[in-house]
Amino acid sequence: MYLSVIYILWLRQLKRYMRSRSRIIVSVAQPMLFLVAFGFGFGPIYAKAGGGDYIQFLAPGVIVMAILFTAMFSGIEVIWDKQFGFLKETLVAPVPRLAIVFGRTLGGATVAILQGFIVFLITFLVGFHPQSAEMVIISSLFMFLIALLFTTLGTAIASRLNNMQAFPLVINLLLMPMFFLSGALFPIDTLPTMLALVVKSNPLSYGVDAVRDTLVGIGHFGLATDITVLLVVTAIVIVVSAYLFEKIEA
Amino acid sequence: MSIISVKKLTKKFGDLTAVDDVSFAVKKGEIFAFLGPNGAGKTTTIKMLTTLLEPTSGTILMNDIDVIKNPRDARKSFGIVFQDPSLDTELTAYENMEFHAVLYGLSRKLAKERIDTLLDLLELFPRKDDFVKNFSGGMKRRLEIARGLLHHPKVLFLDEPTLGLDPQTRNHMWQYIKELNRNEEVTVFFTTHYMEEADRVANRVAIIDHGKIIKEGTPASLKEETNATTLEDAFLALTGSTIRPEEASLLDHMREGARMWRRR
Numbered sequence: 377m378y379l380s381v382i383y384i385l386w387l388r389q390l391k392r393y394m395r396s397r398s399r400i401i402v403s404v405a406q407p408m409l410f411l412v413a414f415g416f417g418f419g420p421i422y423a424k425a426g427g428g429d430y431i432q433f434l435a436p437g438v439i440v441m442a443i444l445f446t447a448m449f450s451g452i453e454v455i456w457d458k459q460f461g462f463l464k465e466t467l468v469a470p471v472p473r474l475a476i477v478f479g480r481t482l483g484g485a486t487v488a489i490l491q492g493f494i495v496f497l498i499t500f501l502v503g504f505h506p507q508s509a510e511m512v513i514i515s516s517l518f519m520f521l522i523a524l525l526f527t528t529l530g531t532a533i534a535s536r537l538n539n540m541q542a543f544p545l546v547i548n549l550l551l552m553p554m555f556f557l558s559g560a561l562f563p564i565d566t567l568p569t570m571l572a573l574v575v576k577s578n579p580l581s582y583g584v585d586a587v588r589d590t591l592v593g594i595g596h597f598g599l600a601t602d603i604t605v606l607l608v609v610t611a612i613v614i615v616v617s618a619y620l621f622e623k624i625e626a
Numbered sequence: 627m628s629i630i631s632v633k634k635l636t637k638k639f640g641d642l643t644a645v646d647d648v649s650f651a652v653k654k655g656e657i658f659a660f661l662g663p664n665g666a667g668k669t670t671t672i673k674m675l676t677t678l679l680e681p682t683s684g685t686i687l688m689n690d691i692d693v694i695k696n697p698r699d700a701r702k703s704f705g706i707v708f709q710d711p712s713l714d715t716e717l718t719a720y721e722n723m724e725f726h727a728v729l730y731g732l733s734r735k736l737a738k739e740r741i742d743t744l745l746d747l748l749e750l751f752p753r754k755d756d757f758v759k760n761f762s763g764g765m766k767r768r769l770e771i772a773r774g775l776l777h778h779p780k781v782l783f784l785d786e787p788t789l790g791l792d793p794q795t796r797n798h799m800w801q802y803i804k805e806l807n808r809n810e811e812v813t814v815f816f817t818t819h820y821m822e823e824a825d826r827v828a829n830r831v832a833i834i835d836h837g838k839i840i841k842e843g844t845p846a847s848l849k850e851e852t853n854a855t856t857l858e859d860a861f862l863a864l865t866g867s868t869i870r871p872e873e874a875s876l877l878d879h880m881r882e883g884a885r886m887w888r889r890r
């Protein structure tokens with residue numbers, strides 16, 4: 377089938393990532409800031425309120441953050457390729473556009489999860505310790521699903537935009553509320569009803585919940601709900617993204 | 627037998643009609659030049675032929691495939707060298723070629739053989755492992771051409787392939803393309819600004835202006851009809867301002883100037 381096409385697109389994405397060291401460092405910096413500032417800033421208050429070790433609660437959220445940001449921003453490569461013309465090379469090739477979207481997103485998702493792992497390793501430095509090694513593996517599966525979902529979303533948005541300046545603005549408009557209202561930074565059991573509703577309708581909340589549940593055993597929705605929501609939303613976004621990508625004209 | 631058959635092709639961008647009810651046919655195994663002043667509709671036509679743009683109306687048949695209804699099958703029949711850059715500058719020259727080979731399903735062995743031959747032909751072999759971002763404009767152009775020739779398509783589209791290349795490289799390139807045309811019956815459809823190139827290489831030319839084809843024939847017949855000694859003079863006679871003075875623009879005046887200069 378078109379496996380070699382998917383592979384070469386994936387490989388291209390990875391090569392580009394490995395070759396830009398500044399990109400690796402910059403995208404780790406922001407999650408680090410959250411980990412240190414929030415972790416040590418709110419840690420004592422959180423403990424005083426009876427929540428326990430805040431780093432244990434926060435670290436999974438920050439790992440997801442690293443994945444989320446890298447994944448969404450990877451869409452800019454589509455715009456990049458439009459601007460520099462490389463997209464045309466893939467658009468006239470005799471392969472289904474679906475294979476192209478899939479190869480690209482798989483590449484972007486792999487880069488995102490690598491970023492997540494880098495941040496994961498760094499969390500150990502501030503005292504984070506996951507419950508068990510087996511659960512870390514299960515957790516990585518969820519991380520991959522999150523990476524895939526948001527890379528696809530970023531690609532879908534990029535397919536509709538032609539402007540390198542507009543993309544970060546649109547993405548930030550989505551990213552910030554999505555991240556802050558996902559339960560990555562605070563527990564969601566005690567939120568006011570209205571806010572809890574918003575959090576519940578945010579697909580990222582289920583990703584954060586799943587990663588936290590598997591890494592440290594603190595869960596809210598339950599893993600079955602998490603995986604169902606993530607799979608359904610990912611499937612929808614993939615279909616929409618493939619459709620939008622099919623419509624691109626050069 | 628025609629390998630490309632275009633009927634009543636039209637493309638509108640809002641109020642602007644870029645390609646206006648154009649019909650033509652390209653025979654199998656022929657080298658066909660598509661000529662026209664800037665903005666005449668050449669690139670828009672090529673984009674429609676290569677599935678990158680959907681026409682407003684009309685039909686395109688390529689290799690017996692309906693290009694508009696069945697773009698993916700049509701893509702199997704052609705290769706294209708774009709007018710604008712379309713390389714990944716973060717990859718090396720070799721990686722760009724490899725990427726293309728995989729997209730077009732070439733076997734590893736065949737790909738390696740052809741990549742080496744083509745890089746050598748276009749004098750890029752010693753730089754094959756350098757990043758394209760470190761290449762000069764001419765080298766990038768050469769790499770684009772090498773890549774376009776990699777999969778030996780049935781129809782090869784070349785949109786201004788030789789722009790900015792020195793005569794030596796142009797000569798090499800056309801030699802290779804002519805061989806490809808002879809040995810593998812590859813049909814070549816190209817646009818160019820170098821009229822003497824079209825005169826030398828093309829079996830047939832079509833001249834397009836304001837989105838319409840105004841003349842079609844062999845270079846010799848066009849010269850004869852216009853009483854010109856070179857194809858360039860024939861081109862200017864057909865597209866210059868004298869035939870539509872009411873529309874004379876700055877560009878027409880410049881063309882007229884160029885004409886006077888040549889006739890001195």
